[in-house]
Amino acid sequence: MTVPEAVIRPAVLADLEAVAEIYAYYVSHTVITFEQTPPTVAEWRLRLDDLAGRGLPFLVADLDGxxxxxAYAGPWRPKPAYRHTVEDSIYLAPDRTGRGLGGVLxxxxxxxxxxxxxxxxxxxxxxxxxAASTALHKRFGFxxxxRLNGVGYKHGRWIDTDLMQRALTADPNG
Incomplete structure (x- = not known):
């Protein structure tokens, strides 16, 4: 696959089974997400609806259907003062990594x-x-x-997280 072959578009209900399958792989086999039980398609529908209700994007990379x-952006924290800050989530099918698709998303x-x-x-x-995720975010100005040390425990080990941040507006005052 070359990146230009992928069409980036808003997610629709018909995409959620594939989204759930992609994410389930990472939940079950990696520590890159701290979820321990893969969300169901019904739970993904609630997430899609919630993000749409907030006016936030949920995108898919479509390759030949x-x-x-x-990738989507969800609220960073639930308190109202954080309402203009989002956290990104980007996941690729395990056989689609390393080809630039994360950057396109x-x-x-x-x-x-x-x-x-x-x-x-x-x-x-x-x-x-x-370091792939860190490098990706650095390329986009994050x-x-x-760093938060030992904040997650999964697959029998403590996991640290690195926080990266990027302004979305040219004006630092919003």
Whole structure:
């Protein structure tokens, strides 16, 4: 696959089975998400509906009618003062990694978040020894904002997270 073959578009209900399958792999086999039980398609529908209700993007990378990956931005924290800050989530089908698709998704996600009135985006990256996510975010202007040590426990080990942050508006005052 070359990246230009993928069409980035808003997720629809018909995509959610593939989204659930992609995410289930990472929940079950990795520590890059701290979820321990894969969400059902019904739970993904609630997430899609919630994000749509908030005016936030949920995108898929469509490759010849197949969902090869997805990205969305959700609320960073539930308290109202954080309402202009989002956290990104980007997941690719395990056989679609390493080909630039994550960058295509992030490149599409950023302006849509800005258009939705968001001011800052946070990336929470589990420290798994794989620098791909950190490198991806650095390429798109994210800066290191902190490290949380031993905040997650999964697959028999404690996991750190790195926080990265990027402004979504040119004006630092919003």
């Amino acid at each position: 197949e969902v090869a990956g997805y 992030l490149d599409a996600l950023l302006p849509r978040c800005a258009q939705a009135g968001m001011r800052q985006m946070i990336a929470v990256i589990a420290d798994t020894g794989n 800066a290191h904002a902190g």
